[in-house]
Amino acid sequence: MVTREPVIELDDISREYRMGDNIVKALDGLSLQVEKGELTSIIGPSGSGKSTLMNIIGCLDRPTSGSVRLNGEDISILSDQRLSRIRNRNIGFVFQQFNLLPRLSILENVATPLLYSKVKSSERNRIAAEALEKVGLGDRIKHRPTELSGGQKQRAAIARAIVTNPSLILADEPTGALDTATGEIIMNLFRQLNKEGRTIIIVTHDHEVSEQCRRVVRVRDGKLEQEPMNVF
Numbered sequence: 001m002v003t004r005e006p007v008i009e010l011d012d013i014s015r016e017y018r019m020g021d022n023i024v025k026a027l028d029g030l031s032l033q034v035e036k037g038e039l040t041s042i043i044g045p046s047g048s049g050k051s052t053l054m055n056i057i058g059c060l061d062r063p064t065s066g067s068v069r070l071n072g073e074d075i076s077i078l079s080d081q082r083l084s085r086i087r088n089r090n091i092g093f094v095f096q097q098f099n100l101l102p103r104l105s106i107l108e109n110v111a112t113p114l115l116y117s118k119v120k121s122s123e124r125n126r127i128a129a130e131a132l133e134k135v136g137l138g139d140r141i142k143h144r145p146t147e148l149s150g151g152q153k154q155r156a157a158i159a160r161a162i163v164t165n166p167s168l169i170l171a172d173e174p175t176g177a178l179d180t181a182t183g184e185i186i187m188n189l190f191r192q193l194n195k196e197g198r199t200i201i202i203v204t205h206d207h208e209v210s211e212q213c214r215r216v217v218r219v220r221d222g223k224l225e226q227e228p229m230n231v232f
Contacts, residue, residue, distance in 0.1 A: 006069070007168050007199045008034040008057055013066030014222075015052050026052040027063070028222035034168075034201060039194040041202045041210035044219035051172075053219060054203045058170045059087040071167055088116045092161030096173040098153040100145040100160075106132065107141040110160045117164065131159040135189060151182035158189060162198070169193070169200045175209055187212050 015027040026049045034040055044050040055061035056068060059075060068076040070090060075083060092113075093099075100109045111128035119127070132138055135155040145153055154174060161169050171190070175183030187209065194200050194214075202213060210216050218225040 005036045006033050007036050007038075007071060008032070008201075009067075009069040010053075010056070010063075011067045011069075013056065013063040013068065015049075015056065015061070016064045026222055027056070029066075030219075030223055031066075032217065032224065034199065036167075036199055037194070037197055038215055039191065039200050039202075039213045040215040040217060041204055041213035042217045042219060043204055043207065043210040044225070045205065048219045049222040050203055050205075050219045052222075054170065054172055054201075057168075057201065058091055058093065059083050085116075088113060089164060090167045092164065092166040092169045094154070094157050094161050094169065094171040094174045096176040098145070098150075098157045098177075100153060100156060102145050104144070105141065106137065106143050106145065106148070106156045109145070109156060110163055113160060113164050128159070128163055131163045132156070134162070135159045149182075150178050151185055154178060154182075154186050155189065158186075158193075162193065167199065169198055171200065171202045173204055173206075174202060175206065176204075183209070 010030060010032045012029050012031055013027055014025060014029055017024045017026060030053065042050050042053060052061065056063055062076055067074055070086065075086060107125060107128050110131055111124040114124040114127060129141055132141055135158050137152060137155055137159065140148065140152065148156065175186050178186065190200055190202065202209060204210055
């Protein structure tokens, strides 16, 4: 049984931006808790606030007000340097456009997050190779991103996301650049990682993607549209 411990706790967060003389409220008093072992989707239309919410969960932005706790620690009050260290150690990112470095091999791409943890080169390569094996790319470690298909690139990006064994995997439209069949392969991989106990949040506008998650959180106008619901 999965231990129900909160990984992310958002308490009454708001995020405001100034645009000329106007203040735009991207998030408006939103509270949300994601527990260990959940597979959650955050879905909403363009302009709903889901991207801002993702950035705050991912320690890429700070709320204007309210608190954000990651593994019980209030990260909304930390320095940028401390926040960067926590982000690298605790959050694995998967992006729509993969964000792989074209001049590096897939092995080197996947090992990159370990550079910041001062892991020795031989150990970095071993850990990265194991992550690539897990996502079915053990025979592609010397290839460069230009030599891979879109689905293979996204699997490599997932390997990079898990290489530090983070508390949370945060995926932003991870199937958006893929065809339907390849997107299903990627979603199957996320579900398998979740079965192994990994906590995953997928931010998407695609209802077919969100319906494959165990929990759906709907955002509109900077607020939860309704109480988060369990799909399964």
